[in-house]
Amino acid sequence: xxxxxxxxxxxxxxTAVLATSALLLTACSSSSDKKGGDSTDPNAKITLNxxxxxxxxxxxxxxxxxxxxxxxxxxxxxxxxxxxxxYWDALTTHLASGSGLADVQAVExxxxxxxxxxxxxxxxxxxxxxxINPGNWLDWKSKQATTASGSLIGLGTDxxxxxxxxxxxxxxxxxxxxxxxxVGKLWAGDWAKFVEAGKTYQSKAPTGTFFTDSxxxxxxxxxxxxxxxxxxxxxKLVYKTSAGVKTAWDLAVSASQAKISAGLRQFQDPWNAAFxxxxxxxxxCPSWMTxxxxxxxxxxxxxxxxxxxxxVASNWGGAFLTVPKAGKHTKEAAALVAWLTAxxxxxKVFTKVGNLPSTIGGLQQPAVQGAKxxxxxxxxxxxxxxxxxxxxxxxxxxxxxxxxxxxxxxxxILDIEEHGTDPAKAWTNVxxxxxxxxxx
Amino acid sequence: MATHVRxxxxxxxxxxxxxxxxxxxxxxxxxxxxPFFLCFAAFGLFPLIWTGWLSLHYVDLLTPDVMEWKxxxxxxxxxxxxxxxxxxxxxxxxxxxxxxxQLLMALGLAHLxxxxxxxxxxxRVAILAPYATSIAAATLVFVQLxxxxxxxxxxxxxxxxxxxxxxxxxxxxxxxxxxxxxxxxWTGYNALIYLAAMQAVPKDLYEAASLDGxxxxxxxxxxxxxxxxxxxxxxxxxxxxxxxxxxxxPMLFGGGxxxxxxxxxxxxxxxxxxxxxxxxxxxxGRASAVAWTMLLILLLIGLVQFLITRYRKRHELGG
Numbered sequence: 001x002x003x004x005x006x007x008x009x010x011x012x013x014x015t016a017v018l019a020t021s022a023l024l025l026t027a028c029s030s031s032s033d034k035k036g037g038d039s040t041d042p043n044a045k046i047t048l049n050x051x052x053x054x055x056x057x058x059x060x061x062x063x064x065x066x067x068x069x070x071x072x073x074x075x076x077x078x079x080x081x082x083x084x085x086x087y088w089d090a091l092t093t094h095l096a097s098g099s100g101l102a103d104v105q106a107v108e109x110x111x112x113x114x115x116x117x118x119x120x121x122x123x124x125x126x127x128x129x130x131x132i133n134p135g136n137w138l139d140w141k142s143k144q145a146t147t148a149s150g151s152l153i154g155l156g157t158d159x160x161x162x163x164x165x166x167x168x169x170x171x172x173x174x175x176x177x178x179x180x181x182x183v184g185k186l187w188a189g190d191w192a193k194f195v196e197a198g199k200t201y202q203s204k205a206p207t208g209t210f211f212t213d214s215x216x217x218x219x220x221x222x223x224x225x226x227x228x229x230x231x232x233x234x235x236k237l238v239y240k241t242s243a244g245v246k247t248a249w250d251l252a253v254s255a256s257q258a259k260i261s262a263g264l265r266q267f268q269d270p271w272n273a274a275f276x277x278x279x280x281x282x283x284x285c286p287s288w289m290t291x292x293x294x295x296x297x298x299x300x301x302x303x304x305x306x307x308x309x310x311x312v313a314s315n316w317g318g319a320f321l322t323v324p325k326a327g328k329h330t331k332e333a334a335a336l337v338a339w340l341t342a343x344x345x346x347x348k349v350f351t352k353v354g355n356l357p358s359t360i361g362g363l364q365q366p367a368v369q370g371a372k373x374x375x376x377x378x379x380x381x382x383x384x385x386x387x388x389x390x391x392x393x394x395x396x397x398x399x400x401x402x403x404x405x406x407x408x409x410x411x412x413i414l415d416i417e418e419h420g421t422d423p424a425k426a427w428t429n430v431x432x433x434x435x436x437x438x439x440x
Numbered sequence: 441m442a443t444h445v446r447x448x449x450x451x452x453x454x455x456x457x458x459x460x461x462x463x464x465x466x467x468x469x470x471x472x473x474x475p476f477f478l479c480f481a482a483f484g485l486f487p488l489i490w491t492g493w494l495s496l497h498y499v500d501l502l503t504p505d506v507m508e509w510k511x512x513x514x515x516x517x518x519x520x521x522x523x524x525x526x527x528x529x530x531x532x533x534x535x536x537x538x539x540x541x542q543l544l545m546a547l548g549l550a551h552l553x554x555x556x557x558x559x560x561x562x563x564r565v566a567i568l569a570p571y572a573t574s575i576a577a578a579t580l581v582f583v584q585l586x587x588x589x590x591x592x593x594x595x596x597x598x599x600x601x602x603x604x605x606x607x608x609x610x611x612x613x614x615x616x617x618x619x620x621x622x623x624x625x626w627t628g629y630n631a632l633i634y635l636a637a638m639q640a641v642p643k644d645l646y647e648a649a650s651l652d653g654x655x656x657x658x659x660x661x662x663x664x665x666x667x668x669x670x671x672x673x674x675x676x677x678x679x680x681x682x683x684x685x686x687x688x689x690p691m692l693f694g695g696g697x698x699x700x701x702x703x704x705x706x707x708x709x710x711x712x713x714x715x716x717x718x719x720x721x722x723x724x725g726r727a728s729a730v731a732w733t734m735l736l737i738l739l740l741i742g743l744v745q746f747l748i749t750r751y752r753k754r755h756e757l758g759g
Contacts, residue, residue, distance in 0.1 A: 085699075089719040096504050118502040268695040269583055270608075273590050403721060410696070414703035418609035421704070436521065437721040440498045440508070 043073050046329050048336055050078040051102035053087035055291065056157060056319070057353035063345055067336065074332065084108050095122050101324045103333035107154055109318045110402040112144050115154070117235065117399045120147035124323040127152030129334045136343070140394035141358045145320050154320025155341040156358035158349070160286030161388035162221055162310050164194075165293055168377065169304045170281040174204045180379060184309035191222045191311045195251055198260035201281060210262035212255065213280045215417055216409035217266050219252035221284040223405075225314035230405065231398025237438065239404050240431060244395070252413050253423045263417040265410075272296045286316045287356040287385045294375045307379040313391040318358060356385050363389060400438050407433045488735075495728035502722060514729035524730070526705050527713040528737075530615065534690070534709065535683030538619035543675060545627050550634035551660050564635070567628030579621055579692040586617045586693075608694070611706040618707055621689045626682070630675050637671035638664060677745060684738055687711035710734050 050058075058064055064076045079102065081087040088111050094100040107115050115123070127134050128151070134142045137156045145154035164187075168178040176197070177183055187193040195218075198211035205211070212218060223229055226244025231237055239245045255261050262280045264271040274280060275296035283289065285307065293305060321337045323330050339345065343361030350357060350368050357363050363386045371382030412430040415421045421429075495514055497507040518524045553564055570578065585592045586607035594605055607613045645663050654662065665672070686709045691698040694707065699716050701708020708716075710730060718727030 085696075085720065092502055092719075092722075096502060114502065118500065265696055268697075270587055270589060273587065277590070406700075406720065410700055411703055411705070414697065418606070418703050433523070436523065437717070437723070 045073050045075070046332060047075045047077055048104065048329060048333055049102035049327075050076060050104040050106075050336075051081075051087075051091070052078065052106035052319075053081045053084045053108070055288075055353050055355075056080075056106060057349035057355050058340060061345075061348040061352040063340060063348065067339060074336075076336070084110075092119075095119055095324065095326075098122075098326045101326050103323065103327040103329055104337055105322050105324055106157070107145075107320045107322055109144060109315075109320070109397075110405070112154065112320055113235070113397045113399040113401060115322070116145060116147045120149070120151065120153060122325055123151075123153035124325055124330050124334060125151035125153065126155055126323065126334055126337065129338070131335070132338050136359045136361060138358055138360060138363075138389070140392065141318070143394070144397065145322075154322040155337050157319045157321055157341055158288065158317075158346070158355035159358045159389060159392075160288055160315050160317035161356060161385050161392060162224065162284055162286050162314050162316050163381075163384050163388060164282055164308050164310055165285035165289065165305055165376070166282045166308060167278060167301070167304050168306050170206060170209055170278065171201070173206045174201045174281070176201055178306070180306050180308045180377075183306070187311040188309070189311060191218075191225070191247075191251055194218075194311050195255050195258070195260070198255060198282075199258055202258065202260045205281075209278065210280045211260040212282045212284075213262050213271060213274065214264045214266055214414075215252040215256040215261045216413045217284050218255050218261070219248045219409060219413055220316065220405070221310070221314065222251050223248035224316050225310075225312040227393060227395055229395045229397070230401040231396055233396045235396070235398040237398060237400055237404065237434075239408075239434070245408075249408070249412075249427070253416060256413065256417050257423075261417065265414055276300065284310070284316070287350075287354050287381065288317060290373060290376065290381060291354045302375050303377055305375065306377045307373075307381055307384055309384060310388060313388045313393075315389075315392045315394070350382075354381075356389065403437055404434050407437065491728045491731050494725050495732050497725045499724040499728075500722050501718065501724050504724060507725075510725060514726045515733070517726065518729060518733060523705055523708070524713060527701070527708045527710045530701065530705075530707055531684060531686065531709045531711075534615050534619055534622075534686060534707065535680070537616065538622040538686075539676075539679045539683050541619075542623040542627050543630060543672070543679060545623070546630035546634055546675070547665075547672075549627065549631040550638055551664060553631065553635055554638045554664075564632065567631055569628065570625045571629040573625070575625070575688040576692060578625060579689055582617065582621045582624075583693060583695070608702065609706070611704075614693075614702060614707045618686075618690050618693050621693065622683075622686065626679070630679070633675055634668060634671060637668040641667040673745070673749060677742065680741055680745075681738060684734060684741075685711055687715070691715075710737075 050064075052058075059078065064078065068074060068076055081090070087106075088108065091101075091105055091107075092114075126132055127146070132155070134152055138159065141156040141159060142152060145156070146152050164183075166183060171178050171183070177186065186197045201211040223244055226242075226247060228238070228242050228244040230239040230242065230245065256263070262274060264274055264280075273296075275293065276298055278297075278301070283293065285293070290307070293301070297305065321341060323333045323337060327333055341359070343357060343359045343365060346355075346357035346359055346362035347365035347367045349355050350362075350365075351371065357365070357368060362368065368382045368386060371380070372378050373381045408430050411433055412426045415429070416423055416426050494507075496510055496512070498510050498514075499507050549567060553560060553567075557563075586594075588594055588604065588606050588608065591607070593607070597603075597605060605613050607617045641664065645667075646659055649659050649663055690701055690707050690709055690712055694700075694702055697703055699712060699720060701712050711734070714727045714730040714734070717723045717730060
């Protein structure tokens with residue numbers, strides 16, 4: 001009897017242990033479900049948490065301090081992640097579990113379709129929030145953050161109309177014009193002319209330099225200007241037959257084969273270093289890129305860089321501020337978001353870090369229109385970018401676009417550049433990877 | 441009646457107390473270890489079972505509450521997927537070229553540190569310094585060193601006439617670079633474990649050996665190695681587990697293409713493949729299938745190591 005009773009007791013204990021742990025688990029989860037809800041006292045002291053990535057410029061432009069001074073009961077805390085992809089990975093996990101969310105969360109344009117499609121009901125509808133007029137923003141910008149049922153889940157922060165930044169010293173040595181009007185005319189109207197200019201450059205280029213930084217950057221720029229991109233209006237992936245993707249892919253491949261690209265991967269260490277070493281003469285350049293160029297080219301590049309109009313106007317980047325429903329102070333958070341994205345504040349951010357306003361009023365601010373950048377040979381960047389912004393024709397974005405773009409640029413074009421893979425084989429590989437990563 | 445009760449009561453009370461005592465004796469150990477098993481159940485067992493359940497479904501990361509039954513579909517799909525096999529092969533090759541030199545160097549270092557020498561304490565602390573460095577900090581430094589255009593390593597190799605090496609783009613160079621980071625971080629750690637084991641080897645064995653005319657190398661192979669064999673086995677097992685789960689170093693080394701392990705997946709490990717499926721691709725079910733496959737691979741390796749040890753023990757006892 002004793003020998004048999006011992007295991008039984010152990011089993012009883014084990015069950016008890018498991019049951020207790022289950023209780024503990026449920027206790028934990030139920031306590032976290034009790035959310036504070038909106039505070040009823042408007043003067044109660046509250047803390048608003050803001051989560052973003054990269055450089056939004058709010059801290060740099062002193063906007064948090066300004067807001068806290070005007071609202072003494074509010075304390076703003078912010079948490080910035082450098083890598084946008086990692087930020088989004090964490091945010092989706094938090095949204096799925098409904099915990100760990102800040103009161104205000106930034107969402108990059110590349111992921112906004114995922115947010116509106118699969119996660120639309122997890123955000124506050126800012127279109128119905130008092131004091132917010134969706135008509136203040138560029139029409140296509142607000143549309144990107146609107147769900148199928150018509151709720152506006154994010155307010156646009158900045159946009160990324162593209163120009164071409166180029167080095168006048170390298171252009172001169174290669175016998176190309178250096179004046180920004182003349183440079184713009186070199187390729188006006190067609191990205192293929194840009195590649196042709198590259199071949200001209202390369203034939204007389206200073207040794208060790210290339211016309212442009214990366215074929216992937218070129219692909220991205222060309223594609224952004226196409227009316228048809230990865231997905232159709234219904235959100236279905238059409239990249240295999242898309243005329244836009246084919247145009248961009250062929251041009252990028254031709255650039256790589258003509259060896260006018262330095263074959264670097266953007267935003268990586270070797271790319272950063274290549275700025276300081278003047279390894280390439282042009283880079284496709286949304287307004288936010290000017291900050292990166294001046295940072296990495298440093299004093300040696302000052303006055304040597306200039307900005308010219310792009311072959312075709314298009315948009316690269318830009319973000320939105322959202323208010324997750326799971327936050328504790330959604331009302332106050334919405335008010336903060338509305339204030340941060342208002343034209344005056346957007347203009348202040350632009351003058352500080354170069355993020356171009358996404359509101360019509362913001363683009364018209366004198367601080368934006370009259371902006372010149374000393375680093376870029378006093379180029380009237382405000383005018384160049386604002387002009388590009390007006391002629392952008394938006395294309396539909398699907399919720400898998402970011403994924404497809406990463407595979408095409410990182411496992412397709414970069415593979416061709418690094419390993420000399422046959423383009424046809426690289427494309428087959430891309431379609432295989434996309435099928436694998438997006439299918440059920 | 442009263443006397444009758446009193447006569448019966450005394451035996452009853454001790455029996456209750458002794459039963460309590462016996463219960464205490466038996467149950468207390470369980471109560472004391474309970475916190476661990478509670479935590480294990482909550483943070484180890486439950487996720488394990490849940491992951492297994494997820495691996496049989498199609499689950500989108502954004503809507504984890506919606507599940508679509510797939511059976512073993514996620515596993516069979518792995519079987520026919522080139523990228524999975526590439527990742528498995530990479531995990532194996534990176535594992536071998538980082539674990540083997542790492543443990544051999546650790547053995548050598550420990551043997552040297554075991555001698556009487558000046559500043560022994562300093563060296564013992566110094567070799568542990570890489571282990572105390574964060575992966576991120578260490579990897580960032582190595583990324584700079586291995587930069588094909590401006591890095592120190594290509595410059596140094598160039599000085600002795602070795603051509604430009606593509607440390608990021610080519611398969612073997614990138615895997616060797618990653619192994620270097622792993623080896624650099626863990627050699628000292630393993631050396632200290634070996635050193636601790638070596639200190640327990642009786643000194644008279646060495647004295648007797650040196651009286652018999654054995655040199656240091658012979659002492660090392662004939663006395664030290666056999667004496668610390670269980671410790672070596674332990675480090676092999678721990679390093680194998682670590683190598684199978686290698687994630688941080690290749691991820692950070694690859695920078696923006698870290699998740700896919702380079703443009704042609706040339707250094708993508710299984711953990712990275714799992715992460716790529718689960719997060720950027722949002723395929724939680726298939727990522728879980730990779731997680732379980734990794735667990736099964738580890739169990740398999742463990743079984744092989746166990747069988748080898750048992751065979752060797754029997755063989756030695758028999759011989």
